[in-house]
Amino acid sequence: MSEYGALPPKPAQGPRTAAQPSSAPMKRIGILGGGQLARMLALAGHSLGLEFAFLDPAPDACAAAVARQVRGPYDDAAKLEELASWADIITYEFENVPAQAVRFLEEGRRLVYPPAEALAVSRDRLSEKTLFTELGIPTPAFAAIESLSDLEAAVKTIGLPAVLKTRTLGYDGKGQSVLRRTEDCAAAWAHIQGRSAILEAFVPFTREVSIIAVRSSTGEEAFYPLTENIHREGILRFSRPHAADPRQAEAESYARKILDQLDYVGVLALELFDTPEALVANETAPRVHNSGHWTIEGAYTSQFENHLRAILGLPLGRTDLRGSAAMVNCIGSLPKREEILAIPGAHYHDYGKEARPGRKVGHYTLSAASDDELDELIRRFVPSSI
Amino acid sequence: MSEYGALPPKPAQGPRTAAQPSSAPMKRIGILGGGQLARMLALAGHSLGLEFAFLDPAPDACAAAVARQVRGPYDDAAKLEELASWADIITYEFENVPAQAVRFLEEGRRLVYPPAEALAVSRDRLSEKTLFTELGIPTPAFAAIESLSDLEAAVKTIGLPAVLKTRTLGYDGKGQSVLRRTEDCAAAWAHIQGRSAILEAFVPFTREVSIIAVRSSTGEEAFYPLTENIHREGILRFSRPHAADPRQAEAESYARKILDQLDYVGVLALELFDTPEALVANETAPRVHNSGHWTIEGAYTSQFENHLRAILGLPLGRTDLRGSAAMVNCIGSLPKREEILAIPGAHYHDYGKEARPGRKVGHYTLSAASDDELDELIRRFVPSSI
Numbered sequence: 001m002s003e004y005g006a007l008p009p010k011p012a013q014g015p016r017t018a019a020q021p022s023s024a025p026m027k028r029i030g031i032l033g034g035g036q037l038a039r040m041l042a043l044a045g046h047s048l049g050l051e052f053a054f055l056d057p058a059p060d061a062c063a064a065a066v067a068r069q070v071r072g073p074y075d076d077a078a079k080l081e082e083l084a085s086w087a088d089i090i091t092y093e094f095e096n097v098p099a100q101a102v103r104f105l106e107e108g109r110r111l112v113y114p115p116a117e118a119l120a121v122s123r124d125r126l127s128e129k130t131l132f133t134e135l136g137i138p139t140p141a142f143a144a145i146e147s148l149s150d151l152e153a154a155v156k157t158i159g160l161p162a163v164l165k166t167r168t169l170g171y172d173g174k175g176q177s178v179l180r181r182t183e184d185c186a187a188a189w190a191h192i193q194g195r196s197a198i199l200e201a202f203v204p205f206t207r208e209v210s211i212i213a214v215r216s217s218t219g220e221e222a223f224y225p226l227t228e229n230i231h232r233e234g235i236l237r238f239s240r241p242h243a244a245d246p247r248q249a250e251a252e253s254y255a256r257k258i259l260d261q262l263d264y265v266g267v268l269a270l271e272l273f274d275t276p277e278a279l280v281a282n283e284t285a286p287r288v289h290n291s292g293h294w295t296i297e298g299a300y301t302s303q304f305e306n307h308l309r310a311i312l313g314l315p316l317g318r319t320d321l322r323g324s325a326a327m328v329n330c331i332g333s334l335p336k337r338e339e340i341l342a343i344p345g346a347h348y349h350d351y352g353k354e355a356r357p358g359r360k361v362g363h364y365t366l367s368a369a370s371d372d373e374l375d376e377l378i379r380r381f382v383p384s385s386i
Numbered sequence: 387m388s389e390y391g392a393l394p395p396k397p398a399q400g401p402r403t404a405a406q407p408s409s410a411p412m413k414r415i416g417i418l419g420g421g422q423l424a425r426m427l428a429l430a431g432h433s434l435g436l437e438f439a440f441l442d443p444a445p446d447a448c449a450a451a452v453a454r455q456v457r458g459p460y461d462d463a464a465k466l467e468e469l470a471s472w473a474d475i476i477t478y479e480f481e482n483v484p485a486q487a488v489r490f491l492e493e494g495r496r497l498v499y500p501p502a503e504a505l506a507v508s509r510d511r512l513s514e515k516t517l518f519t520e521l522g523i524p525t526p527a528f529a530a531i532e533s534l535s536d537l538e539a540a541v542k543t544i545g546l547p548a549v550l551k552t553r554t555l556g557y558d559g560k561g562q563s564v565l566r567r568t569e570d571c572a573a574a575w576a577h578i579q580g581r582s583a584i585l586e587a588f589v590p591f592t593r594e595v596s597i598i599a600v601r602s603s604t605g606e607e608a609f610y611p612l613t614e615n616i617h618r619e620g621i622l623r624f625s626r627p628h629a630a631d632p633r634q635a636e637a638e639s640y641a642r643k644i645l646d647q648l649d650y651v652g653v654l655a656l657e658l659f660d661t662p663e664a665l666v667a668n669e670t671a672p673r674v675h676n677s678g679h680w681t682i683e684g685a686y687t688s689q690f691e692n693h694l695r696a697i698l699g700l701p702l703g704r705t706d707l708r709g710s711a712a713m714v715n716c717i718g719s720l721p722k723r724e725e726i727l728a729i730p731g732a733h734y735h736d737y738g739k740e741a742r743p744g745r746k747v748g749h750y751t752l753s754a755a756s757d758d759e760l761d762e763l764i765r766r767f768v769p770s771s772i
Contacts, residue, residue, distance in 0.1 A: 025723065043432060046425075046451055048723065049736025049748075065432055066452050300731050300753060315728040322708055322753075337411065337434065342701040345686050350435025362435075367686060367708075 007053055007070060007086040026111075026312055027051055030087030032101065034061030034069055036351040036360065037093035037288050040296070042066040044304035054093075055083045062352040075100045084110050091266065091311055095122045095286050096169055113217065113265040113311040118286045121262065124167050125198045125283065132281045135257040139281045140273075141201040148189045154199040155182060161202040164188045166195045176234070178202070203280050205273035209247065210239075212292040213255035214306045217265045217313040222306065223252045224299060224319045227291050229271075230386060235358065237386045239291045240326040240374075241298065250279050258284060267292070267307040290329065290360070297347045297367045298325025323367060324374035328382055330362040340364045343381045345373075393439055393456060393472040412497075412698055413437055416473030418487065420447030420455055422737040422746065423479035423674050426682070428452040430690035440479075441469045448738040461486045470496045477652060477697055481508045481672050482555055499603065499651040499697040504672045507648065510553050511584045511669065518667045521643045525667045527587040534575045540585040541568060547588040550574045552581045562620070564588070589666050591659035595633065596625075598678035599641035600692045603651045603699040608692065609638045610685060610705045613677050615657075616772060621744065623772040625677045626712040626760075627684065636665050644670060653678070653693040676715065676746070683733045683753045684711025709753060710760035714768055716748040726750050729767045 027050050031038045034056030042052040043066055052067035061069055072079035075098045084090060089111045102119060105112045121127045132139040143154035145164065155162060160182070166175035175195075177188040208231060212224040226245040230238040245251075255270045269289030272279040292303035301309075301317025309316055333355040340348045347365045355361060366381070368374040413436050417424045420442030428438040429452055438453035447455055458465035461484045470476060475497045483505060491498045507513045511528075518525035529540035531550065541548060546568070552561035561581075563574040594617060598610040612631040616624040631637075641656045655675030659666040678689035687695075687703025695702055719741040726734045733751045741747060752767070754760040 039432075043429060046429060046738070047733070047735045048727075049720075049734075049738055051451065065437065301733075309727060314724050317727065318731050322755075334435075338700050341434075341695060341703065345704050347433070347687075348435075349433045352432070352435055369708075 007068060007082055026088035028053070028086060028088045029308065029311075030054065030083040030090045031063070031067070031093055032056075032074060032083075032090065032097050033093035034058065034063035034067070035093060036062055036349075036353070038063035039066055039351060040293075040302075040349075041091075041093065041288065041304045041308065044296075044302055045308045048305070048308060050308060053083060053086055055079055060354065065352055074098050077104055080104050081108075084108055089113065089311055091307070092119070092287055095119055111311075114268070114286045115263060115265060118262040118264050118268070118284075122284050122286045123169075125165055125200075126167050126196075128283060129198065129200070131258070131261065135254075135261055137254045137257060137281045138278050140203050143199050145197040145199050148185060151185050151189055151197075151199060152182075155179065155185060158199055158201045163200045163202055164192060164197055165200065166192050166197050168196070203273045203275060203282075205275050205280070207274040208271070208282075209245075209251065209274050209279070210269055210271045210289065210291040211251040211255050212267060212269050212289060212295065212303050212319075213252075213259055214267045214303070214310050214316060214319070215259040215264045216310040216316055220310075220316050221256060221259060222316045222319045223248075223255060224292060224295060224303065225321055226251050227294070229291050232386070233358075235329070235331055235360075236290045237329050237331070238326065238382070239294055241294060241321060243321050243324075243371075247274060247279055254279065254281060266310050267303050290363075291327075293349070293363050294325045294327040294365050295319075296349075297365050298322060298327075323369045324371045325365055325367045326374060326378060326382075327363055327365045328386065329360060330364070332357050332359060332361065334362050335364075343377065345377065346381075393454060393468055412474035414439070414472060414474045415694065415697075416440070416469040416476045417449070417453070417479055418442075418460060418469075418476065418483050419479035420444065420449035420453070421479060422448055422735075422739070424449035425452055425737060426679075426688075426735075427477075427479065427674065427690045427694065430682075430688055431694045434691070434694060436694065439469060439472055441465055446740065451738055460484050463490055466490050467494075470494055475499065475697055477693070478505070478673055481505055497697075500654070500672045501649060501651060504648040504650050504654070504670075508670050508672045509555075511551055511586075512553050512582075514669060515584065515586070517644070517647065521640075521647055523640045523643060523667045524664050526589050529585050531575075531583040531585050534571060537571050537575055537583075537585060538568075541565065541571060544585055544587045549586045549588055550578060550583055551586065552578050552583050554582070589659045589661060589668075591661050591666070593660040594657070594668075595631075595637065595660050595665070596655055596657045596675065596677040597637040597641050598653060598655050598675060598681065598689050598705075599638070599645055600653045600689070600696050600702060600705070601645040601650045602696040602702055606696075606702050607642060607645060608702045608705045609634075609641060610678060610681060610689065611707055612637050613680070615677050618772070619744075621715070621717055621746075622676045623715050623717070624712065624768070625680055627680060627707060629707050629710075629757075633660060633665055640665065640667060652696050653689050676749075677713075679735070679749050680711045680713040680751050681705075682735075683751050684708060684713075709755045710757045711751055711753045712760060712764060712768075713749055713751045714772065715746060716750070718743050718745060718747065720748050721750075729763065731763065732767075 031054040034054040055070045129142045141158045161180045164177045177191045208229045215221045225241040227241040269285040271282045296302045345367045350362045353361045366377045417440040420440040424440045441456045515528045527544045531537045547566045550563045563577045594615045601607045611627040613627040655671040657668045674689045682688040731753045736748045739747045752763045
């Protein structure tokens, strides 16, 4: 049962498939996951005349305020079928969709974007780093780790410090362990509980940056301005795009290689380390991304709208900056809304989630006419302890 | 019964009243009316962490995609009670709320904004023009008409051409009749079917303009840039704000007088004729207004968000232009979405309504970095037959 009774399937044309696209304009978007990314996709898409439903097991999924919920686990065939037979097209708000669900959707030959291969690559750090290497994109030295002896051997080749990460299911710094001395191997291996892993060389970087890229099912591509990110405790805290970053062309060339190689459709985020020599690719996210939230007010077209345009094969919107913008994440709890709204040019995004330590519960964007004006806003209103 | 079962009333604190405001932040917004204005209010307000429900008798009210519907007539006490006991605060998307509903809400001492007096003034063209005159705001010569002999006498005083309008329930050019010759009196009187009316002198104007003003329950006020409007067949077709219109200060001074006089709370639109001598006030709308739709992408803060901030007593957002913008209404039917989305900097707003002649079914906004860039977009993409 969905939140308000089962979703009605499309009566006339039956499920839309990749093999037999219908000529009627697609307007029903099914989303796997009902968190803030699904919520912001729906908020962006209603204006385009789209309708939204999502599958999520949580009784308090925050996308439910603006989209219909099919409540159930992600690997429940009946729930997937309910969503898929209602929707014209399926997309994801997170990459850790169970393989079972992806297979089910693929077998039904539903239109599913981004493509399953991109999900598979992003889900597995080893595949991802291997892809970077194959495409000639600089990435930290890495080695596959299946045992403590693998780890001890890799530490000798790669050197220290290095980072041990589980191949799958890691995000926001979870499932990671930094090794500084050879003696750290056993503890690090224990920390990840013997799961398949990857050891990566530690990259001394000057900045963490990301680029939000988008590719339509028509092949059209667009790239947002490179964004500088500040993380703390593995969680993004602050993002600021730069209109003419010297690394823009380099970042775009890497993102374009990935989009093209994967025959990608939708928004893809590529996170990179900026080093004195070059950009070094860290990871991709095959979805709208936290470091692109500033695009809602800061760009002509938001990443959410462009993701929807892309999966629907519609023309992509302008990705350039409108003046200057920066985003501040609200982690654990929200600030007082009247304090944020008192900041000139501030846009507040309360995700409607309960406060909980480490949880992303909202963000606010500062927009200004110029970099100088934005600098002043940041100086006055953004806590230095972000 | 509401769309998804009755709304749950607030359990703990009971209905919030003007006399006994609660200290918990208000977040449940009840709206009378569920058309595109309610829809865009909800789309703007979810980001502020607000929740929305609306009362509307229509089975296909387009706000239902983003807010809960209480389905019923506007004068149904039980439905009004259901909405009011759920909501922290009540607002309107249209001014022609039945007097009965207003009385009911007033008697319950619910927080209702804009205030009932502003609604009453806007609903009645005679009260409205009388208010303009009392406040020293230029307005066309006018006379109250209750009979054909009133009309014949007024035509002698006011002169011709003149416009006969019903005092209430007129919008988008409905309930109006232009008199060019004395012999037109009988036909005009017959056209409005003997309803209470007002005869207004015809004003030869150079432009139709409007100003969107907003006043918070704290008394804070803000004004958007003056907007130039083009109507056809009494329906708004095209709006374009100007960053430094020579009439800005004049329009603001008139709007401020009205806001202050009515102890107004929320967004108010004031429509004016620009004449070589002065601005001449035509009418007010005590709500978010079609000529302010460009503010969604064209201003730092949209009229919808500022209306919500105002009724909640939150700090108002910046009202200045971000670059340049213009809005095109879609009347009767929608253009192909891919054609609109192919325009650089275009933002498409499909209201999710069925096509019907004369119906407002959507709009699109063109945004650009400069007036020159916008001029070029309008030249290339906006049909001259708007």
